[in-house]
Amino acid sequence: MTHTLDIPPPPFVGHRDPLDGPKYVMLSENNSVAGGAQHPPLRPPPYRRSLHAYLSQRRSTKTGGCCRCCLCCFCCFLLVFVLLVVALLLYLSFTFDPQVPSYKVEHLDVEAFDMQPRDSSVSMEFAITVRAVNPNKKIGIRYQEGSSVLLGYKGARLGSGRLPVFYQRPRNTTKMVVAIKGRSKVGAARQSALFGNERAGDVPLHVSVKAPLGLAVGHTELVKVKVHIDCTLVVDSLAPGKKVAIKSTDYNVDVKL
DSSP: OOOOOOOOOOOOOSOOOGGGOOSOOOBOTTSBBTTSOBOOOOOOOOOOOOHHHHHHHHHHHHHHHHHHHHHHHHHHHHHHHHHHHHHHHHHHHHHHOOOOOEEEEEEEEEEEEEEETTTTEEEEEEEEEEEEEEOOSSOEEEEOSOOEEEEEETTEEEEEEOOOOEEEOTTEEEEEEEEEEEEEEOOHHHHHHHHHHHHHTOEEEEEEEEEEEEEEETTEEEEEEEEEEEEEEEESOOOTTSOOOEEEEEEEEEEEO
């Protein structure tokens, strides 16, 4: 009689059904499964920016765009303004034909003049008569506050004064009397040279005038300009009470906006 023994099946060693696969796998140091199967290397998940950094970058981008837009608008406005000013100046130039006024020193009256050898100083009081000619047909000239008239001798300042404030009509000639007073130390060498020139009847003087002027048509002031006049004149004497003869003059007139 044959007996059959019920031997339990051996533990699983080989292949198993995928449906009954293990719930986890063991990886070795080279990212292989403990049973020998190879898998691609594991990598950390990609970097993800935080919501705060993303919103901050969007705000900075919007701010930069607004700044560029404002800058472009300002440049366009500046360009249009410059073009309008240029167009206005061209219109005035062709319509009114502005011309530079002319000036001439007609008289120099010496009311006081004294040289002190002790301290090498010179004190003086002059009255200079200047003829101003406005050749423009439609443009009047307003002589405004802030002018200066300096009288010098070989680089040394002798006295100063100011132009009168008035309005000069178009096609008008006006004589201005400018009072110049001062006391200054000129040095022994310059004082000796001035004394020699006065005795020889050949005294060189320098007059510098700076004046703000307003160009106007009727009662409307169009533009303000600055006039700088350099005048070199030679007189025969600086004696008080004596009629002074102007031997020569040289003028340089510069007008700036």
